Amino acid sequence: MIFSNELINWYRINKRDLPWRNTTDAYLIWLSEIILQQTRVEQGMPYFLRFSEQYPTVKNFAAASEDDILRMWQGLGYYSRGRNMLKTAKVIEQSFNGIFPTAYADLIKLTGIGEYTAAAISSFSVNEAKAVVDGNVYRLLARYFGIDTPINTGKGKKQFQEIADELINPANAAEHNQAMIEFGALQCKPKNPNCEQCPFITSCFAYQHKKVNELPVKLKKLKIRERYFYFFLAIKEGQILIKRRGNEDIWAGLHDLPSIEFIEQTSLDQLFVDQNFQDWFSGDPIIHSVSDQIKHILTHQRIYARFVHIEHINPEFTQENGWFWVNIDDVSQFGQPKLIFEFLKNFFKLY
DNA sequence: AATGCGTGGCT
DNA sequence: TAGCCAAGCAT
Numbered sequence: 001m002i003f004s005n006e007l008i009n010w011y012r013i014n015k016r017d018l019p020w021r022n023t024t025d026a027y028l029i030w031l032s033e034i035i036l037q038q039t040r041v042e043q044g045m046p047y048f049l050r051f052s053e054q055y056p057t058v059k060n061f062a063a064a065s066e067d068d069i070l071r072m073w074q075g076l077g078y079y080s081r082g083r084n085m086l087k088t089a090k091v092i093e094q095s096f097n098g099i100f101p102t103a104y105a106d107l108i109k110l111t112g113i114g115e116y117t118a119a120a121i122s123s124f125s126v127n128e129a130k131a132v133v134d135g136n137v138y139r140l141l142a143r144y145f146g147i148d149t150p151i152n153t154g155k156g157k158k159q160f161q162e163i164a165d166e167l168i169n170p171a172n173a174a175e176h177n178q179a180m181i182e183f184g185a186l187q188c189k190p191k192n193p194n195c196e197q198c199p200f201i202t203s204c205f206a207y208q209h210k211k212v213n214e215l216p217v218k219l220k221k222l223k224i225r226e227r228y229f230y231f232f233l234a235i236k237e238g239q240i241l242i243k244r245r246g247n248e249d250i251w252a253g254l255h256d257l258p259s260i261e262f263i264e265q266t267s268l269d270q271l272f273v274d275q276n277f278q279d280w281f282s283g284d285p286i287i288h289s290v291s292d293q294i295k296h297i298l299t300h301q302r303i304y305a306r307f308v309h310i311e312h313i314n315p316e317f318t319q320e321n322g323w324f325w326v327n328i329d330d331v332s333q334f335g336q337p338k339l340i341f342e343f344l345k346n347f348f349k350l351y
Numbered sequence: 352a353a354t355g356c357g358t359g360g361c362t
Numbered sequence: 363t364a365g366c367c368a369a370g371c372a373t
Contacts, residue, residue: 033369034369037371038367038371039357039359040359040369041369076358117369134369136368191366220365220366252356
């Protein structure tokens, strides 16, 4: 409890004033926590403000369409968060009478809510004594106690959760959890932590043993997948051809352009050879290069994209593929990956 | 248990 | 600059 009291003292002096900290509304806390998963505060903030304005209650959220949600989520990444939120909002409407649950045991059953988020909502809203363990807490605990168990293993997760559970202050779970997270974010940062002005400088194992830069330990790393896309711009009478992406791959459920993917670098000439364009066009195929290769780096993929303008596309073929025409002025109404809407924005001077 | 899922900032 | 990391979760 000494640790917790010291930590909370630090928190009261140093905490940021963030909008989701001025409420005990479980719905708004849920909204903020989902948005902030793997996402920096500065990046998530405008989305939180827009969503809380547009959907002030879980009832409003549940009444939205998936297209509405994906459009508002556009540019934030990890789009399944948005789809899962809609599913959960509907469950709360139907099974919880529209009252957002606050008990950890209820929350953990909902889609999109895992151990961290269930602990965050239950502690922040009603002070339930469940310890949050996120990236900040892993780092703080690994350094303070000198634990070198890799944080991304089952053993590590279990070990760190147990320590966090022992450390929590049951009388003030909300502030304790907030303080753990905020301390990791502001003081015990991944790079260049502010050890010189740290209240735990004398008791921190990592600082005393000069292992601050070695902790926490994380096993790595995944192979990067290289992908090469051609995206096609078919434009006719103020309209452009778009499609919805499937549910399997990256950017599931979002909209993009008709496209062809290669597993290796492929020239525009080679595209003609490799691709049987016979069904695509009703007249002579016309293809103009529009962009140079665009390199788009994701966490586990490197995407190389080229945009080409095509003419004389076959209307029947587009229909069979589920492609459809939309007014160019309306294209921003369809949720798209960053790569696509940035290109269209520049191409049409839209948005 | 291991993998897939976005985008952006930092070094 | 190429890699790491950010208020994780689902499968």
